[in-house]
């Protein structure tokens with residue numbers, strides 16, 4: 001892997017990037033890298049911005065002009081194509097919607113795999129299905145690239161504040177190389193196992209999240225029927241055995257947790273279609289592996305109905321309104 005000393009301009013670095021670099025904080029850990037960042041959307045945009053803040057040279061690409069404009073303002077150097085970004089990079093990060101997008105970006109005739117330098121490190125931070133994650137590792141290995149799957153938890157807020165949790169799968173040497181890069185974007189990095197283990201952890205975690213949000217919502221609806229105030233139920237359950245993140249950090253009724261989307265008419269946050277996507281990933285993984293997950297399946301069905309009946313633009317905690325409306 002080619003690396004550049006802290007603060008030293010890259011030989012191919014345009015002068016405006018060098019002057020931007022002088023005004024920003026530099027990498028405090030390890031080397032400064034040239035990083036290709038593919039997919040500069042809600043998550044990828046702020047993650048790329050944090051790599052710039054850490055002193056790395058970031059070459060970004062996205063199909064969306066709006067995403068490119070924002071990234072440019074954050075100090076990302078925009079490449080004409082993902083291949084041209086990858087061709088110069090020590091590290092290639094992808095943050096794309098689905099496994100289909102990931103494999104397309106990797107395998108296209110003018111895609112990342114053909115363009116990447118031998119020995120470069122591929123870090124996929126997207127949330128994708130297990131098969132796509134494993135395929136990405138295999139394809140990378142065939143091109144003599146190191147690879148990790150490193151999906152995230154923490155949402156857009158965590159991406160902006162560089163406090164994401166990364167769930168990482170891959171060989172020890174690849175994970176060790178990825179570690180300082182991930183630390184510039186997150187606060188917790190867990191090596192979950194070999195290829196695909198990061199995606200496995202992400203899928204399992206979000207199955208808990210989808211099920212628990214439905215459980216908490218049902219408890220508030222029942223409490224309303226029984227004459228309990230939201231605050232009373234919250235005060236008990238948040239310190240009793242019903243305690244969970246869906247209740248204490250993301251409470252689906254307005255009031256008890258002022259930062260939760262319930263206080264903003266369920267504006268996302270973590271949009272319901274993304275929750276549905278992750279629950280569907282868990283169900284396809286359960287089917288393929290023979291795991292029996294009846295509550296996961298039911299949660300996927302309930303979120304599917306929510307998304308297709310008015311919930312597509314809502315935060316996933318808006319499921320409580322859908323469940324209330326279904327009463328009787």
Ligand code: NAD
Nearest residue numbers: 039041042043044061062063064096097105126127155156
């Ligand atoms: P997003 O739709 O905002 O961004 C994805 C970007 O990828 C878009 O700008 C799109 O134009 C771009 N893109 C698609 N194909 C491309 C290609 N071949 N080359 C270049 N750009 C391409 O999505 P997001 O919210 O940033 O989520 C990204 C991933 O992170 C998803 O897998 C999502 O499930 C996961 N995730 C999201 C959140 C969240 O709160 N938004 C939280 C955790 C994980």
